[in-house]
Amino acid sequence: MTLADELGQTFLFEQLPEEQLEELAAAGAVVHVGAGETLFHEGEPADFLWVLLDGELEFSRHVAGQKMTLMTMDRKGVYAGGFRAYGEGAGTGYRATIRAVRRSRMFRLPSSDLARLLWSWFPLGKHLLDGLMQTVASIDSIARQRESLVALGTMAAGLAHELNNPAAAAVRAGGELRSTLEAMREGLRDLAGGGLSPDELQAIFSLQAEVAEAPPHAPPLDPLTAADREDEIADWLQDRGLDDGWTLSPTLVAAGFDLAWLERAAEEVGPKALVPGLRWIGCSLTASSLLAQLDEASRRISGLVGAVKEHTGMDRAPVQDVDLHRSLESTLVMVGHKLKQGIEVVRDYDPSLPHIEAYGGELNQVWLNLMNNAVDAVGDSGRIRIRTACDGGGVLVEIADSGPGVPEEIQRRIFEPFFTTKEPGKGTGLGLDIARRIVVERHGGDLSLESVPGDTRFVVRLPLRLETREP
Numbered sequence: 001m002t003l004a005d006e007l008g009q010t011f012l013f014e015q016l017p018e019e020q021l022e023e024l025a026a027a028g029a030v031v032h033v034g035a036g037e038t039l040f041h042e043g044e045p046a047d048f049l050w051v052l053l054d055g056e057l058e059f060s061r062h063v064a065g066q067k068m069t070l071m072t073m074d075r076k077g078v079y080a081g082g083f084r085a086y087g088e089g090a091g092t093g094y095r096a097t098i099r100a101v102r103r104s105r106m107f108r109l110p111s112s113d114l115a116r117l118l119w120s121w122f123p124l125g126k127h128l129l130d131g132l133m134q135t136v137a138s139i140d141s142i143a144r145q146r147e148s149l150v151a152l153g154t155m156a157a158g159l160a161h162e163l164n165n166p167a168a169a170a171v172r173a174g175g176e177l178r179s180t181l182e183a184m185r186e187g188l189r190d191l192a193g194g195g196l197s198p199d200e201l202q203a204i205f206s207l208q209a210e211v212a213e214a215p216p217h218a219p220p221l222d223p224l225t226a227a228d229r230e231d232e233i234a235d236w237l238q239d240r241g242l243d244d245g246w247t248l249s250p251t252l253v254a255a256g257f258d259l260a261w262l263e264r265a266a267e268e269v270g271p272k273a274l275v276p277g278l279r280w281i282g283c284s285l286t287a288s289s290l291l292a293q294l295d296e297a298s299r300r301i302s303g304l305v306g307a308v309k310e311h312t313g314m315d316r317a318p319v320q321d322v323d324l325h326r327s328l329e330s331t332l333v334m335v336g337h338k339l340k341q342g343i344e345v346v347r348d349y350d351p352s353l354p355h356i357e358a359y360g361g362e363l364n365q366v367w368l369n370l371m372n373n374a375v376d377a378v379g380d381s382g383r384i385r386i387r388t389a390c391d392g393g394g395v396l397v398e399i400a401d402s403g404p405g406v407p408e409e410i411q412r413r414i415f416e417p418f419f420t421t422k423e424p425g426k427g428t429g430l431g432l433d434i435a436r437r438i439v440v441e442r443h444g445g446d447l448s449l450e451s452v453p454g455d456t457r458f459v460v461r462l463p464l465r466l467e468t469r470e471p
Helices: 003-008 018-027 111-121 123-192 198-213 223-239 245-254 259-269 271-312 324-334 360-378 431-442
Strands: 029-033 038-040 048-063 066-073 079-081 097-110 319-322 342-348 356-359 381-391 394-401 446-452 455-463
Touching (some): 018 111, 038 048, 048 111, 111 123, 223 245, 319 360, 324 360, 324 394, 431 446
Parallel strands (some): 342 381
Antiparallel strands (some): 048 066, 048 079, 319 356, 381 394, 394 455, 446 455
16 A cells, blocks of 8 residues: 555545645655654644554643643544644644654654645635634734733833832932032131141041041931930030031931040040031031942942843843843842832742753743732732742742632633733733743743642743753
8 A cells, every 4th residue: 555545544635636645645754653752742843744644642731831631542644733834823833742652653744845735736725724823823923912012011110110219319319419529628628727737637637537437337226316316416516616516416326426426526626626627527427428328329220230131131142051049039120119018028049959051031031920920919918939949850930929829710721821810901811821831832841830828839840951851
């Protein structure tokens, strides 16, 4: 029996005339598959149409994060794949993983040849298939683009919120520092033109050096004690001719100085140099404090920019050596504006966790979707727990929340495209679908859900290398 005759006995090709069967057989080839051998994995490029000639096949797929056997079939003519024959809109990946239950014979036809034969034999059918698949893909693409834009807008809004505080602090400190430097220049003029002796000037400069070497942040006082000390110092300064002592006293108290230090200062510099000396020293303290504020604001802005670069994978190749802990921390920065005071974030990181080979930017999108879901679940108060661990030959990342949980009856649908439990307008239903595609199809990993009231966990398992896949 020729291959063309054998193909004609399948339910798939039995209506084809002999000439077309011959052309079909010439375009493809017979492939022998051993028992337990996998033909292809879910998500791999669907470059071929596979047709069963003899044997038995098992179809499996990841459903709700779990590997599920869909069916086993031994009917001659059972087929799978070939999606690339229907145009770019049909998608490029196999929809399931197929494994041979026992030794099997398969007819394998390249998708490009399937497209050519369909166009030659059934042009109307080819037009209808291409149009249908492209329309479906176009709708799906528009929805996914909107999801990406919503995620980008959310991230941009969060970043703007996080940048606003340190940027405003830097602007405010810069303005105050300009005024303080002017006051310092006036203070120096007063010192220079005040007829002070070299010993008095040296005493002032010694006190200023002592102030500069003091710790930048004194132990904090309770508000009542601080207010009482400010009043005492303001009265002391006023008694010695410093009428605006109330403006200097908070600076001295914040730096940790008290009446005993002031008495020693008065004794060292003398009554004539005390007022201009303290004014100049106070300006020095204020300038140092403002510089510290500028430094802190700049560090905060720099840290946010660094977190964005880490999160988006800027200046990096798509495939990276990924430190998952850095990846998770950069994503926490992105959702920082949503972490209200009542939300506790608990980190349970495995210090021995190895780096993995992965598409770093895409994994960050997974963490962002899962963390946003966790924040939405806990509302104004609750706990979010992020755990990492080694998991056999791979790694595990678990993002859990103390929210109300996902009802059991809808857990199996949670990863379906366009399915959402959020109110209309608050979700597209694509976040978890995108996360599942990235984890399962792009990385050969697994994404699953475990949920009871008060404890919902999304568990991500990833291989150490991209080529690692489940058998």
